Amino acid sequence: MLRRILLPFAGLLAVAATAAVVDVNLTYKELRLKDGMLFTDAAVRSLNTSAGTVMLLVNKDLISVRTVLLPDDVAARLKELTPVLSKEDQEAEKQQEAADRKKAAETAERRQRMAEEEVQAARAASRDLNVKAAAQTAAKAEAVPADVAKFAEERAKAYFKYRDDPLSNIGAVVGSDIYLEDPEPVPGWTGRYRVEGKAYRQYINNQSSGYGRDAKEFEVLVQTREGKKPELVEIRIK
Numbered sequence: 001m002l003r004r005i006l007l008p009f010a011g012l013l014a015v016a017a018t019a020a021v022v023d024v025n026l027t028y029k030e031l032r033l034k035d036g037m038l039f040t041d042a043a044v045r046s047l048n049t050s051a052g053t054v055m056l057l058v059n060k061d062l063i064s065v066r067t068v069l070l071p072d073d074v075a076a077r078l079k080e081l082t083p084v085l086s087k088e089d090q091e092a093e094k095q096q097e098a099a100d101r102k103k104a105a106e107t108a109e110r111r112q113r114m115a116e117e118e119v120q121a122a123r124a125a126s127r128d129l130n131v132k133a134a135a136q137t138a139a140k141a142e143a144v145p146a147d148v149a150k151f152a153e154e155r156a157k158a159y160f161k162y163r164d165d166p167l168s169n170i171g172a173v174v175g176s177d178i179y180l181e182d183p184e185p186v187p188g189w190t191g192r193y194r195v196e197g198k199a200y201r202q203y204i205n206n207q208s209s210g211y212g213r214d215a216k217e218f219e220v221l222v223q224t225r226e227g228k229k230p231e232l233v234e235i236r237i238k
Helices: 010-018 070-081 087-163
Strands: 021-032 038-048 052-060 061-066 170-180 192-205 212-225 231-237
Touching: 021 070, 038 070, 052 170, 087 192, 087 212, 087 231
Parallel strands: none
Antiparallel strands: 021 038, 038 052, 052 061, 170 192, 192 212, 212 231
16 A cells, blocks of 8 residues: 555645646656655656645556655656746745745644643543552452352352262262362462362262261462453362
């Protein structure tokens, strides 16, 4: 995509009315500018001596390019085609250039003033946001261990009821209690927690056709990520 200033037709008329525009028609299979930009099948259609720009036609698009970026041979050819201006035209160009510089300076000053006002407003808003953000961050930090503890308890209950030691003589689990310690961060693992606990179960013994009881110590590894639900890493039996 060509990143040049595309001037609409009305803009071209305005330039022609206030500056010396020389119509030309120089076509090139390849036209490489001094900044490295390469155009193929390009045509130089006009030269604005006051603005120091040329108008190129590339792929049906009109593109304004500064004259100083043209190859030396193209610039020399344009110089040959540029008529000598009368004193009146030269004076008109100087006045137009002065008006353009004044307008550009006023625009730059206005943008600078607006930018400074935006910075001041942003700083004021940032102070308020920092206070709110600090409170929200603290609240999130306090909520994470609670979420981890609840998640670990749910996973542990399901594990010891349905998945633990499927090849043993344990049949249906008819009762269980899970006791968990507080979650502790795992050193070296961002967002990972370890939750230690003990599971007590009463189950149907498939071998003796009676009931059995056991107690197992375990730990649950849980991974947390901001904006996502906790994930189970592993349940380890001690």
